[in-house]
Every structure is written in C-alpha cells, then in structure tokens.
Amino acid sequence: MAIHLDYTNMLAANVPGGGISEAAWDDAETAFAAARRTLEAQRAAGALGFLDVAEGHASLAELRQFADGAGQAFNDIVVLGIGGSALGTIALRTALAAPRWNELSDDARDFFPRLHVLDNVDPTTIAPLLDRLELGSTLFIVISKSGSTAETMAQYLIVRAKLEEALEDGFQRHLVFITDPEKGALRAIARAERIVSLDVPPNVGGRFSVLSPVGLLPAALIGIDVHALVDGAADMARRCERATLAENPAGVYATLQWLADTQLGCGIHVLMPYSDPLRDLGDWFVQLWAESLGKLRDGTTPTGPTPMGALGATDQHSKVQLFMEGPRNKTVTFVAVKELPRDLEIPRLHGDIPELAYLGGHHLGELLDIERRATAGALARRGRPNMTITLDRVDAWHVGGLIMLLEMATIYAGALYGINPLDQPGVELGKQFTYAMLGRADAERARQEWEQLPKPDPRRVI
Amino acid sequence: MAIHLDYTNMLAANVPGGGISEAAWDDAETAFAAARRTLEAQRAAGALGFLDVAEGHASLAELRQFADGAGQAFNDIVVLGIGGSALGTIALRTALAAPRWNELSDDARDFFPRLHVLDNVDPTTIAPLLDRLELGSTLFIVISKSGSTAETMAQYLIVRAKLEEALEDGFQRHLVFITDPEKGALRAIARAERIVSLDVPPNVGGRFSVLSPVGLLPAALIGIDVHALVDGAADMARRCERATLAENPAGVYATLQWLADTQLGCGIHVLMPYSDPLRDLGDWFVQLWAESLGKLRDGTTPTGPTPMGALGATDQHSKVQLFMEGPRNKTVTFVAVKELPRDLEIPRLHGDIPELAYLGGHHLGELLDIERRATAGALARRGRPNMTITLDRVDAWHVGGLIMLLEMATIYAGALYGINPLDQPGVELGKQFTYAMLGRADAERARQEWEQLPKPDPRRVI
Numbered sequence: 001m002a003i004h005l006d007y008t009n010m011l012a013a014n015v016p017g018g019g020i021s022e023a024a025w026d027d028a029e030t031a032f033a034a035a036r037r038t039l040e041a042q043r044a045a046g047a048l049g050f051l052d053v054a055e056g057h058a059s060l061a062e063l064r065q066f067a068d069g070a071g072q073a074f075n076d077i078v079v080l081g082i083g084g085s086a087l088g089t090i091a092l093r094t095a096l097a098a099p100r101w102n103e104l105s106d107d108a109r110d111f112f113p114r115l116h117v118l119d120n121v122d123p124t125t126i127a128p129l130l131d132r133l134e135l136g137s138t139l140f141i142v143i144s145k146s147g148s149t150a151e152t153m154a155q156y157l158i159v160r161a162k163l164e165e166a167l168e169d170g171f172q173r174h175l176v177f178i179t180d181p182e183k184g185a186l187r188a189i190a191r192a193e194r195i196v197s198l199d200v201p202p203n204v205g206g207r208f209s210v211l212s213p214v215g216l217l218p219a220a221l222i223g224i225d226v227h228a229l230v231d232g233a234a235d236m237a238r239r240c241e242r243a244t245l246a247e248n249p250a251g252v253y254a255t256l257q258w259l260a261d262t263q264l265g266c267g268i269h270v271l272m273p274y275s276d277p278l279r280d281l282g283d284w285f286v287q288l289w290a291e292s293l294g295k296l297r298d299g300t301t302p303t304g305p306t307p308m309g310a311l312g313a314t315d316q317h318s319k320v321q322l323f324m325e326g327p328r329n330k331t332v333t334f335v336a337v338k339e340l341p342r343d344l345e346i347p348r349l350h351g352d353i354p355e356l357a358y359l360g361g362h363h364l365g366e367l368l369d370i371e372r373r374a375t376a377g378a379l380a381r382r383g384r385p386n387m388t389i390t391l392d393r394v395d396a397w398h399v400g401g402l403i404m405l406l407e408m409a410t411i412y413a414g415a416l417y418g419i420n421p422l423d424q425p426g427v428e429l430g431k432q433f434t435y436a437m438l439g440r441a442d443a444e445r446a447r448q449e450w451e452q453l454p455k456p457d458p459r460r461v462i
Numbered sequence: 463m464a465i466h467l468d469y470t471n472m473l474a475a476n477v478p479g480g481g482i483s484e485a486a487w488d489d490a491e492t493a494f495a496a497a498r499r500t501l502e503a504q505r506a507a508g509a510l511g512f513l514d515v516a517e518g519h520a521s522l523a524e525l526r527q528f529a530d531g532a533g534q535a536f537n538d539i540v541v542l543g544i545g546g547s548a549l550g551t552i553a554l555r556t557a558l559a560a561p562r563w564n565e566l567s568d569d570a571r572d573f574f575p576r577l578h579v580l581d582n583v584d585p586t587t588i589a590p591l592l593d594r595l596e597l598g599s600t601l602f603i604v605i606s607k608s609g610s611t612a613e614t615m616a617q618y619l620i621v622r623a624k625l626e627e628a629l630e631d632g633f634q635r636h637l638v639f640i641t642d643p644e645k646g647a648l649r650a651i652a653r654a655e656r657i658v659s660l661d662v663p664p665n666v667g668g669r670f671s672v673l674s675p676v677g678l679l680p681a682a683l684i685g686i687d688v689h690a691l692v693d694g695a696a697d698m699a700r701r702c703e704r705a706t707l708a709e710n711p712a713g714v715y716a717t718l719q720w721l722a723d724t725q726l727g728c729g730i731h732v733l734m735p736y737s738d739p740l741r742d743l744g745d746w747f748v749q750l751w752a753e754s755l756g757k758l759r760d761g762t763t764p765t766g767p768t769p770m771g772a773l774g775a776t777d778q779h780s781k782v783q784l785f786m787e788g789p790r791n792k793t794v795t796f797v798a799v800k801e802l803p804r805d806l807e808i809p810r811l812h813g814d815i816p817e818l819a820y821l822g823g824h825h826l827g828e829l830l831d832i833e834r835r836a837t838a839g840a841l842a843r844r845g846r847p848n849m850t851i852t853l854d855r856v857d858a859w860h861v862g863g864l865i866m867l868l869e870m871a872t873i874y875a876g877a878l879y880g881i882n883p884l885d886q887p888g889v890e891l892g893k894q895f896t897y898a899m900l901g902r903a904d905a906e907r908a909r910q911e912w913e914q915l916p917k918p919d920p921r922r923v924i
C-alpha cells in the first residue's frame with residue numbers, strides 16, 4: 001500500500017524552457033514553512049475538522065450499523081445534495097463500486113442498493129426518476145450543511161410531499177438528514193419529526209466533507225469499505241504534516257503548483273488520472289481547488305489557479321493537443337495505477353495488417369500505462385511541466401489517501417496564495433439575486449441592485 | 463424553433479472594468495470579414511465536409527433503414543471509439559434520449575437498445591461490461607476515421623475474438639465499422655470480410671463528425687430524430703454564413719471569444735448550460751475548441767484558448783466562486799432553455815420556516831432559470847464578461863443547431879487566431895513514444911528519442 005508523487009518533470013533541468021528552477025525550488029522551503037505554520041494555526045483554532053478523520057472511527061461503527069440495516073431495507077438510495085454534498089459521493093461510487101453500478105442487476109450489485117445523486121434542480125431529469133422509483137423501497141438522504149441550500153431544499157420539499165402522499169404514515173423512515181448538529185432548518189425539522197440525522201461537523205466545510213458522513217454514509221450503503229477509506233486518509237494526513245518539504249506530499253504538490261502559477265504563469269492545474277474508476281475524481285478536485293483558492297486576496301486582488309479535470313487515455317484525443325501546443329499556462333498531474341483488478345490480453349489477430357499487428361500480445365492495462373508515460377514524456381520534451389501521483393491500486397485505502405493529499409494541499413496552497421481557503425464569499429451575490437427574484441422577504445436590497453443591472457440590449461441579441 | 467445569442471454582457475458598457483470596448487467590437491468587423499473569407503476558401507477547397515450536412519439527407523434514409531433493422535435485432539449497442547468518435551455520441555444520448563437511458567427497463571426505452579460507449583482502454587471497466595453483455599444480442603460499432611486508432615483497434619481485437627469464440631460463425635453480423643471510405647485497416651477488413659461499414663467522409667475531421675454517421679448511427683439506433691438534428695444544423699449553417707457580423711451567430715461568438723482572449727486576457731472559455739440534458743455537451747465542446755485552436759502559430763508560438771465545461775445550477779456550488787473572484791481570465795457562455803418537457807411545483811410545506819417557505823409555489827424549472835439569470839447578472843456586476851445562448855427547447859433540431867453554431871465558430875476562431883483548426887500535430891509525439899514502447903517496427907527513431915528523456919529522479923519522488 002503506497003502513494004508516491006514523482007515531480008521530476010516539474011523542474012527546469014528536465015523540462016527544457018518550462019520548469020521550476022532549482023533555485024526557486026530551494027527558496028520555496030521558507031514559503032512552505034510559513035504555510036505549514038498557517039495550517040497548524042488553523043488546526044489549533046479548530047478550523048480544519050477534516051483532519052480529524054481518524055478520530056471518527058467510533059462514529060464510523062455507528063454509521064456502518066445504520067448502513068447495514070438500511071442497505072437491506074432499501075433498493076434505491078437517492079442523495080439530494082449539490083456541490084460538496086454530491087461530488088465526493090459521485091467520485092467514491094465511480095472509484096470503488098462496480099463499474100456502471102446503477103445499471104447492474106441486484107445480483108451483480110450483491111444486493112446492495114442503487115445510488116442516485118440528484119445534484120441539480122432540472123425537472124427534466126428529476127421528474128422521470130421520481131416516477132420510476134418505488135418509493136416504498138427508496139431512502140432519500142438530504143444533505144446540506146447549512147440546512148438551507150435552495151436547490152436541495154426545493155428537492156426535499158418535492159420528495160417529502162411525494163412520500164407523504166404515497167406512504168401515508170411512516171414516511172420519516174425514508175428520510176435521512178445530514179446537516180449541522182445544532183443549527184439550521186433541517187436540524188430543526190429532524191428534531192421536531194424524529195427524522196434520523198447525522199452530523200456534518202461544524203468545522204468541516206462542504207468541499208472538505210467527503211470523509212465525513214456526507215460521503216461515508218452513501219459509500220457505506222453500497223458496500224464501500226469506509227474504514228479503509230478513513231485509514232488511508234489518516235495515513236496520508238500523517239505524511240502531509242511533516243515539516244521537511246521534500247517529505248511532505250501535500251506540501252510538495254501545493255508548493256509546486258503555486259510556484260508554477262506565480263513564477264511560470266502556469267495557473268491552469270490539470271488532474272489527469274489514467275483510470276476509468278478515477279474518472280469522476282476530477283470534478284471533485286475542481287470544486288476543492290477552484291472554490292478554495294479562487295479568491296480576492298486582501299479583498300481586492302483576483303487570485304488563484306484554475307483547476308481542470310481530464311482522463312487518460314481518453315483525453316489524449318481531446319485536450320492533449322492543447323496541453324502540448326497551446327499557451328504555456330498549464331501543469332498536468334497524472335494519476336497512475338500500478339495494479340489493476342483484471343486485465344485483458346489483446347489477441348494476435350490480423351497479423352498481416354501492420355496497423356493492428358503490433359498490438360497483439362500486449363495487455364490493455366499495459367497499453368494504458370504506456371500511453372500515460374508517453375504523454376508525460378512528450379509534454380516534458382516540449383517544455384510542459386507535469387508530475388505523477390502513483391497509487392498501488394484503486395481501492396478504498398488509496399482513494400482515501402489521495403483525497404487527503406489533495407485536501408491538505410489545498411490548505412497549504414491557500415496559505416501560499418495568501419487567501420482563506422475555507423470561505424466562498426463570491427457566490428453570495430448570485431444567491432441574493434436568486435432570493436430577490438423568488439420574492440424572499442429579506443432580499444429587498446438585492447432586488448434593488450438587481451433591477452439596476454443592464455437589461456439585454458436588443459442590438460446585442462442575435 | 464429558435465436559437466438566440468445575447469452578448470450584452472460581453473461589452474464594456476455593461477461589464478464594469480471587464481468587457482470589450484465598443485471601438486474594439488466595431489473594429490472587429492474587418493477581422494471577421496477576413497475570417498469569413500478564410501472559411502469560404504476552406505469550403506471551396508473541400509476541406510469543410512461537416513458543412514454539407516444538409517446534403518446528407520439521402521444517406522440518412524439509408525442509415526435510418528439500417529438502424530431500424532438493427533434496433534430491433536439488438537438489445538445493446540456498444541460504440542468502440544475515442545475522442546471525436548465518442549464525445550458527440552455521448553452528448554447526443556444525454557441530450558436527446560430519456561434520462562439515465564441505460565438504467566431504464568426495455569419498456570421505458572420503448573424497446574430501443576441500450577447504448578454503451580467505450581471511450582478508454584481501462585480493462586477495469588471494459589472487462590466487466592463484456593462479461594455482462596449477451597453477445598448474441600449485442601452490436602459493436604467500431605469507429606475510427608483512420609482505421610488505426612490504437613485504443614479503438616485494441617478494443618476491436620478483443621471484442622472480435624470474443625465474438626468469434628461465443629458465436630462461432632456469423633460474428634460479422636455483430637460488427638459495424640465507421641471509417642474512411644477508401645483507406646485504412648478497418649476498410650480493408652470490412653471489404654475482405656463483408657462487414658457492414660459506413661463512411662466518415664474524408665473531409666470531415668473526427669471532432670467535426672458528430673452529424674456524420676459517427677454520431678448519427680448510434681443516435682438513430684436509440685430512436686433520436688436524426689432528420690431533425692440535421693435540419694437544425696443546416697438552418698444554423700445558413701445563419702452562420704452571413705457576411706454581416708452582427709447577423710452571424712458563429713461569427714459573433716468566435717470574434718467575441720478571440721477579442722476577449724487577445725485583448726482582455728480572458729483565454730479560458732467556459733460553456734455552462736443550465737440543463738441536465740446538456741450536461742455532456744461541455745466535453746464535446748472542450749475537444750472541439752481545445753484540439754482545434756490549441757496550436758503553435760507559424761509553427762512556433764503557443765496559441766489558443768482553454769475551453770472548460772460547467773453545468774448550472776450545479777457548478778454554482780463548485781466553479782462560480784472562481785469565476786467571480788479568481789483571475790479575470792475567463793468568459794462564461796451560458797446555455798438557457800426556454801421550455802422544459804415537464805416541470806415540478808415546489809409544494810408549500812414548512813410554511814413556518816423562512817429558509818424553506820419562500821420556495822413553495824415556485825417551480826423547479828423557474829428556479830433553474832432564475833439561478834442562471836442571477837449568476838449571469840452577478841458576474842457582469844463584478845466585471846466578468848459573459849453571454850447566453852438560448853434554445854427554445856432541448857430537442858434534436860435545437861441541439862443540431864447548437865452543434866453547428868459551435869463548429870462554425872471553431873473555424874472562424876481558427877482564422878482569427880491565425881492557426882489551422884483542422885489538424886492536431888501536437889499529439890504525434892506521444893503516439894510515437896507509445897508505438898516505440900509497444901515495439902512497433904517503424905518507431906525506432908521515437909525509441910531513441912524516448913530513451914534520451916530524463917528518467918524519474920529519486921530525489922524528486924516522494
């Protein structure tokens with residue numbers, strides 16, 4: 001069990017015209033040391049609840065117990081949640097459940113339930129799903145830390161009315177809330193109506209919550225080994241606390257990305273696993289990195305990198321042309337997987353056709369790995385910095401570790417960029433405009449601001 | 463039936479400190495006129511086969527006929543294809559088939575087949591799918607314009623061996639090739655073994671091929687109205703040929719994006735539909751825009767924008783913080799949908815809880831649309847340029863039109879950026895390295911170059 005980060009191709013000696021200089025890398029020790037002090041201070045102040053993952057083992061047992069019961073009672077689990085309440089769960093399902101989980105028969109799923117995630121409010125997809133579900137064997141998990149997320153609350157109201165109508169009494173048994181332990185509308189409803197509820201610890205922000213009940217309950221319900229997830233994360237957390245930069249994977253990752261952005265202009269940070277199971281990890285990472293680091297520094301200076309997901313080998317046929325020849329504004333982090341649970345040999349057919357013959361006798365897993373190495377080498381050769389995170393396997397332990405690596409890197413990067421990685425003030429204005437248009441009583445000021453915005457200019461509509 | 467582009471929020475008057483000046487926009491007429499001449503010259507030279515979409519009506523009838531037969535004979539369709547052979551098909555399935563198509567019962571699919579797209583070579587996902595399929599009722603569509611794409615050929619060899627083994631004779635009936643009409647390995651095999659095959663016209667590049675048999679055959683097989691797709695595209699093609707910039711949607715889109723990049727430094731171009739059915743259109747657009755425009759200009763200067771997909775309202779909880787407060791290097795193009803096939807009313811429950819009460823009586827579709835307008839307004843208010851493409855509905859006609867708008871915009875943008883949007887020379891080096899590692903006889907030179915690349919430096923591996 002191991003996770004390694006190879007950053008050879010981030011340094012100028014190996015990336016002609018494009019990497020970070022030895023001198024800059026040596027100097028970065030100081031900046032990292034300061035970032036580490038910031039992290040320690042935030043932790044001491046109790047702001048980094050996601051680091052306490054290992055201490056959650058006691059509550060894990062409780063969660064597993066609930067999941068074991070519910071997993072048998074329900075055929076369909078539906079998560080109502082958006083952003084940090086959805087992206088981690090989707091990534092875990094794709095990474096750690098059997099592929100195409102919801103398409104499988106009960107038998108192929110080992111009688112674990114299907115898992116649907118409603119991460120939007122488009123009725124075009126929600127209405128047909130609600131029609132199709134047998135409500136009597138469906139559990140809805142409503143996830144909102146604040147207990148008032150508009151999209152999730154709208155879904156909840158619709159689902160609740162349907163449950164009440166279809167099931168008459170006992171509908172509470174089909175609802176679980178995951179929310180703040182004390183505050184917010186969901187908590188109040190849970191108390192008043194005895195709806196089962198789990199806590200999002202107050203010091204765990206949405207985008208850092210995948211290893212809290214937010215991600216762990218859905219994971220446990222479909223049979224994912226949540227203990228191993230948490231163990232892998234805890235192991236990585238220890239590595240990522242180290243004071244020596246060169247021994248600290250999250251520190252190295254964050255410091256390299258920050259240097260690449262601020263010194264080389266490489267502010268687009270691509271995460272590119274060569275692994276179908278890690279296909280949805282990119283979307284989770286994009287939220288983590290974008291919402292944490294895209295901030296006004298000192299309240300005035302737009303700051304932060306732009307994360308981007310990619311998938312190998314697939315995106316060699318989509319994005320790699322741009323990575324190779326487009327502006328020198330990107331770093332690419334590959335994720336490699338050493339051992340696959342199964343492989344397929346490419347048979348020696350059409351031996352007389354050279355465009356096919358060379359493939360025979362190789363394995364698909366080998367092809368995938370060779371393509372990754374070829375792409376990394378080609379990028380380096382063309383002066384494009386890149387690094388590679390290698391997992392021994394895609395299993396719960398390694399995925400937990402990778403998640404923790406990127407979460408801690410986010411905190412270090414926040415300190416390096418000089419911004420607060422834990423808030424998201426930029427989304428407030430849009431929320432207020434939404435409240436204004438929906439007629440919420442307390443949004444009068446936003447309504448006035450909204451009405452002063454320019455209207456569509458008929459000369460500019462085609 | 464209508465598609466409109468509102469670019470009010472791209473212009474400086476409406477985007478404090480962030481938009482394109484009136485003067486720059488007026489000046490752009492000349493640049494656009496030159497770009498249009500380039501497109502006309504490319505078309506006259508026969509390089510833009512994707513524009514001939516309307517003339518394909520005759521072959522459409524043939525394609526529909528084949529699809530009608532095959533649709534009845536097979537329960538599962540599997541596309542073997544990557545990049546331009548996969549992304550369009552995935553986008554069409556998500557946009558125009560019933561949601562979660564492959565999860566539906568035969569009855570709910572109206573007895574049309576399931577549609578799987580194998581767009582990678584990871585055995586972790588391919589092996590279980592092949593195990594699960596009943597090969598006797600499965601049709602494999604092998605798509606490669608060149609007839610030699612390594613990933614697709616590897617899949618084909620595996621599938622062919624499985625078919626031969628499982629079905630003894632008649633396995634050809636379970637294969638369709640879509641490839642160049644004359645050249646390449648797949649065409650040669652099709653001829654020798656009488657395998658049904660359809661043409662990718664030689665002048666239609668992979669990323670422009672969704673409205674050729676590449677995308678239309680899979681679409682027809684699951685009951686999508688391919689005539690309407692093509693009609694919508696043809697209608698848009700006519701609008702996008704107009705000489706007057708202000709009347710040409712593709713011209714306006716391309717010219718604005720190019721100005722935003724080259725004059726404002728907004729080189730990250732986000733496409734953000736507020737529509738679940740358009741959820742996968744972003745990946746298709748990303749390939750189109752990235753692989754077409756990310757190029758060395760004059761063989762030396764790295765050039766081109768970086769496209770990015772997003773989904774509303776979902777990504778308000780992921781990327782919008784960065785769009786609002788991160789570096790001023792982005793434009794956002796929203797896609798709005800006027801009419802939804804169904805809507806859901808949010809019931810008036812919990813009237814005593816203000817965080818929920820304001821939602822009651824509104825509809826989900828209304829909420830989705832209000833959130834889009836709020837986000838666009840908030841971005842403009844903060845000096846972030848954005849525009850909005852509005853479709854009356856998500857149906858085949860409108861999706862065809864949107865595809866053509868973006869394809870023609872790509873050609874115009876290529877001319878404005880001064881690069882060739884039809885090639886992809888940057889991926890060649892990685893391919894050669896792959897061939898070298900797989901031991902292909904003709905890759906000796908690449909092998910030598912590969913061996914000279916720096917190896918992982920143990921000091922830089924953690």
